[in-house]
Amino acid sequence: MSASTVPPADWLAAATAARAEGFTFCEWLAAVDEIGRPGGRDVLRVLLVLRHLERPTQTRVLATELDRDAPRLASLRTLFAGAGWHEREAGEMFGVEFVGGDARRLLLAAEFEGTPMRKDEVLGARSGSPWPGAKEPGESDASPSRRRMVPPGVPEAEVWGDRDPAAPAPGPAEVAGSAVGGRARRRRTR
């Protein structure tokens, strides 16, 4: 199931064409933050999975890549009413604006600030609470020594938290790349 990537401007037209070909069932729409992974880029990828109802094994996957700083995309809800639900979720979780879509929140509380599924979203409360995985096998207390383990979602303290106040604020790629968890690495740059 490989996705055909279209420019954001062609999103609605590509979905309309797929629907005309018989892919009339909107199965799934979601976003992926591509930042911070090896070879990752500064984009949000939006994916749409359509299914052919008469040939149910056939799917059509459309993808598009959005600028992380201003992610805007045409809504598909006039084409597939059910896509509106997925767009509301992707919208609030990744901060994507679906033009012509339903901007109401679906899952998040009204007062919640942030875009929790973006990879540079720091789980702040976690950086202040002890992580059960910090211990090594054979330990009952986390030793502050050696090659420290850090949990996913919490950037290394040198990047976020204990960062030198005089240093410039960390960029999204630096925060996301630092929050993947595992062995705390030595600073690669600077």
Added chain:
Amino acid sequence: MSGPASGHGSIRLVEQNCTSCMVCARECPSWCITIDSHTEPVPDLPAGARERTRNVLDRFEIDWSLCMYCGICVEECPFDALAWEPAHTDAAPSALVLRHGIDELTR
């Protein structure tokens, strides 16, 4: 696959398989698994063999008030020491009672 077919009610610890490797505690997205262990010399080594140590599990705790039953620990355990259990965890009057240790998890 040990999934819904065999029941998804809770997670059972197979204590003799656990090597205290910490993989489950590190993979758990809800941070609900707590493990304490220590190392002991392996007894009864052949004469002249280099001294070796093994991990001994002291505490294995799942906090059911935090667990979201995602099963990642069951999938990730390299030693099949965690398994789906059809029976559900009993309701409890307080969240503290939902911290189950080795005794409850191997029952």
